[in-house]
Amino acid sequence: MRLLTLLVLVLHAVQMETQEKVSAYAGENVTLASGAKNGQSLVRIEWSVYGNTTWIATLHNGFVNTDRHDQFQKRLALNTRSGDLTIYHLTSKDAMTYTVEIIDSNGEDNRKKIELEVKQRLQVPTIEKIDISATQEGCFIALNCSSSEKDVNFSWQVSPPSMASWSTKNGSSYIFVLTNSKQGLLFTCNSTKGDKSAHQDFSAGCDVFTEELSHLRNRFIIPFYIGIVLGILITSVLIFCCKIVICNWRGRQNLKREAAVSSP
Structure with a gap:
């Protein structure tokens, strides 16, 4: 009878500890579930790492402490109702096994282990x-x-x-x-x-070169070049005419001066 009772207690203790695996990407946030039942009033919560030897977030006597470990400073949030732990801005160092132990107001003690895998996203090309x-x-x-x-x-x-x-x-x-x-x-x-x-x-994308575009281009480019050539020709003619007018005027002025000098 004592052996049966002991076996039942051992099986009950085993059932109180569960384990699961969670995956998340580096740089994102992840929430680790404590496994508490709905409506369960929690009076004590302890999240730990390194074989349940180092606390990282706790609820003791109504006081929450999420700054127990340097690695997780300002990156943890503990839900006192559900016992869930949120880790912000994951890094590769956060990949480890987490242990949570919760005790409710009835004295029921539950423990759970969570193995967290931190995956790296492929860099954008x-x-x-x-x-x-x-x-x-x-x-x-x-x-x-x-x-x-x-x-x-x-x-x-x-x-x-x-x-x-x-x-x-x-x-x-x-x-x-x-x-x-x-x-x-x-x-x-x-x-x-x-x-x-x-x-x-x-x-x-780009402006597609088509026959229509080619004709349109020739329609405006050819007159443009013709206008430039005509402009150069007209300018040259005007300059030539101006030179002739100036030369004639200077010739008349020289004749007048010569006539004034030779007169008695």
């Missing part, structure tokens, strides 16, 4: 313009996509869909598009590494 120009064939666009991450795979999307070719070399991906669309194109460069992914968008 960068798109750079190589060339954007209008030709007789259409709008030519060349872009380069690169990432600060190593060993990533690239892919491209173009909207509206257009004929494009792209290739990847030395950690960069190049795309070349020739389009007659008068609308700008939206390019999306996707980078993936394992189960992580990131993307960057880039809008590009």
Whole structure:
């Protein structure tokens, strides 16, 4: 009978401690659930790390303390109703096992372990313009996509869909598009590494060179150049005429002076 009672107590104690795994990304916030039941009135809460030897957030005698550990200074919030702990601005150092022990007003003691995994997001790739120009064939666009991450795979999307070719070399991906669309194109460069992914968008376009545009250009450019030539010719003629008028006037003045000198 005593052995049965002891076995029941041991099983009950085991049931009071649970364990789970939580994942979150670096730089974000995460809330670790204490496992308290709805309506349970908590009188004592203790969150700890390093094998339940170092408190980081507690509720003792109605007083909350979330600044017990240097690593978590100003980054913790303890919900005294649920016992949940929120960690702000996660870093890779926060990846560890957390233990929470809660005691309610009935003296019921529960303990829970939470293994926190802090994942790193893939860095967003960068798109750079190589060339954007209008030709007789259409709008030519060349872009380069690169990432600060190593060993990533690239892919491209173009909207509206257009004929494009792209290739990847030395950690960069190049795309070349020739389009007659008068609308700008939206390019999306996707980078993936394992189960992580990131993307960057880039809008590009140019005035498409068409026959109509060519005729319109000739219609205004040719008269423009003709006007410049005519202007130069007219100016030259005017200068030449002015020189003749000035020379004639000076000749008459010289004749008058000579006549005045020779007269008695």
